[in-house]
Amino acid sequence: MSELTQLSPQPLWQIFAKICSIPHPSYHEEALAAHILHWAQEKGLHAERDAVGNVLLRKPATPGYEKRQPVVLQAHLDMVPQKNSDTIHDFATDPIQPYVDADWVKARGTTLGADNGIGMASALAVLADDSVQHGPLEVLLTMTEETGMAGAFGLQPGWLQAEILINTDSEEEGEIYMGCAGGVDFKTILPLEREAVPAGYQPLKLTIKGLKGGHSGADIHLGLANANKLLARFLSLHGQKLDIRLLDLNGGTLRNAIPREAFATLALPQENAESLHALAQEYLAVIKAELAAVEKKLAIQIEPATSDAQALTKGCGDRFIALLNAMPNGVIRMSDDVKGVVETSLNVGVVSTEADRAHIRCLIRSLIDSGKEDVVGTLSALGRLAGAETIAKGSYPGWKPDANSPVMHIVRETYQKLFNKTPNIQVIHAGLECGLFKKPYPQMDMVSIGPTITGPHSPDEQVHIKSVGQYWILLTALLKAIPEKN
Template sequence: MSDLAHLSPQHLWQHFAKICSIPHPSKHEEALAQYIVNWAKEKKFHVERDAVGNILIRKPATAGMENRQSVVLQAHLDMVPQKNNDTEHDFTKDPIQTYVDGQWLKARGTTLGADNGVGMASALAVLSDDSLSHGPIEVLLTMTEETGMDGAFGLQPNWLQSEILINTDSETEGEIYMGCAGGIDCITDLALNREAVPNGYQTFKLSLKGLKGGHSGCDIHLGLGNANKLMARFLFAHAAELQARLLSFNGGTLRNAIPREASVVLSLPAAQAELLKKTCADFLSEINHELEAVEKNMALLVEPCECGFQALTADSQSRLISLINASTNGVIRMSDSVKGVVETSLNVGVVTTEQDSAQILYLIRSLTDSGKQYVVEMLTSLGELAGAKVNAKGSYPGWQPNPESPVMNLVSESYKKLFDTTPHIMVIHAGLECGLFKHPYPKMDMVSIGPTITGAHSPDEQVHIASVGRYWQLLTQVLKSIPERN
């Protein structure tokens, strides 16, 4: 953390260092929430929490700016917990270990939590920096955004007093976001039947590792490898020739992260062991060639193992492998109205097998409700063909763009003034909470900005240090320029 003490803006990085020191993965952000509440009370700010745990802090306007429109600075409290396979880290107990690498801040073998920790730190910095000029400020920190947007779903009307909301969860400095995709989870459950592994068979674990992974919204168009899909592809092509029997299939950890790893346990005749190794090596060479532009470190490991499961019956094995292999992954459709933006996508996020069932967890994103519904229907049809049950849940709306937004235009003009360049006005293919906020606060004017973060939702996550400084300049200039109430 000592590296952070030398970075500017100092207030922001001090808060981010503290955030990194307190574990706060999704569903485990209460310790961080309590720290922030206690800090706000010590600073004599008005602070309260709602029924779902969201935090609201209010700071009065600086002298002479009491008549300016009130602004909400909004961030989420939780971070995505992802780590490299060889990294020892308990996200519920251990602090994030940060380090500076040239122009970037990174974490040692884990996600950094810059998504949305830097935005949260910037909101706290506005509260703690008395040198800033601004109108009335509210800071809203929401619970469990990454695994279901629980805080945004639970936000009640008439709690916030502001006319404007600045969301801090965007990940490219120089881009201003005025809309985002909605999403829905789709869960497919397939019943499995098992039988004894034939005599004379050996058992092996195949582990596909080293993929980049990433954010299933922001990175879905990059053509990155999906470990679940690649493993299913291998099994579909080669299980029969290897006379392999499938015992388990597990891949991915979060529905909103592109899977970096997947593993299967297979039993096959002892005489086929060398063919298995050769087939795996050939397959790895094949996919390395296909994905060489985006994936540099893939590995497919083969090692003998023990497994407590029996083998899937031939029918169960065929249906499971075919179901995953036939699942569309990646971009479904590009937007016609917003050029260069993904309209609809699908991430085959998590595959797990138990004794008598397998489950596939998908995340569907779309700028349109009809796009979400189409993919739900597609997965339902696929499930019916495989004899699986499909359940769609947790739908959240997109944030419909408003090209006439006053705060968006103010942010754009402020950016031009500060940096003598025109920012890009964008719609993001990720789930920002703004769409949900529009339900209890339909008249609130909203915009989303942030620093440059790459590799979010993966251990490659990093934040560009200089972009944090520019983001801070923009944020504080906007707050200074907020107009008076009508």
């Protein structure tokens, strides 16, 4: 932690180090929220929470700035909990262990929580630093953004006083975001039929691992492999010829993180075990060649297993693998309107099996509602063919770009003056909360900025130190540049 507190800007990094020390994965944000409320009260700031747990802090304008348009800085309280398989870490109780590695801050074996901890730290640092000049200021910290945007869904009209919202959840310095994709969660529930494992069958555990994983929005266009899909592909190719009987299949941990690992416990005739090993090595060579540019550590592991579980019946197991193998995944369509941006995508995020049913959880994202509806239709049709129940829920809207946004123009002009270069004005495929904020606050003028963060939603997450400094310079200059009310 002491490494971080020596970085510049010091107030921001000191606050981020404290955030890392307080566990705050989704659904476990209460300790962090309580700390922030206490911190704000000690500083004499207005602090309150709403019915869904969102935190709102207020600071009066710098003397002379009282007539400026009020601004709200917004971040979310939770972080994505992902760790490497060999890392022992309980996100609900253990602090994140950040460290400096050359030009980057990383975490030891886990996600760092720079998404959105750096944005949260920057908003709190503005409140803490009386040298920052600003008009009437609010800071809004929302609950459980990463698992369904509950805080944004629960935000009520009339609570915020600001006219301008600056979202701090973007992940590329030098880019200004003025729109984002919407999304919907999709679950497929397949009934399972089981019977005793046939006599003479050997139980084994088959693992796909070593994948990069990543953010199912920001990284979906990078061609990263999905462990659930790779495992289903192998079992579909060779399951019947090896007479494999499936006991369970589990992969991925979050519907908005590209799965890095997937596991199948299976049984097959003992005389086919050697062929399984040989075919797995052949398959590994094929997919390594396919994915050579993006997946450097891909591995397949086969090891002895013990299980008291019954096997899926042959017909049920075949249907399960066929369903998972047939599901689309990744980029569905690129946008015609915003060049280089994904319009619609799908992440087959989590697969899990119970005694009597299997669950497949997906996250669909799209810049347009019809794109979401099309993928929902495809997955629903596949579910019907497989005899599965399907549920689409938690749909949230995209944030429609506004080319005439006054605050976007202020950010662009401020960036140009500060750094003598023109920032990129972008629409992001990841889901930001801004689209949901438009419902209770339809007139709110919004923009999203942030430092450079790579590998969010994976243990490879890291934040670029220099970009945090540039982001801080932009944020504080932007607050000073906000004009007076008309």
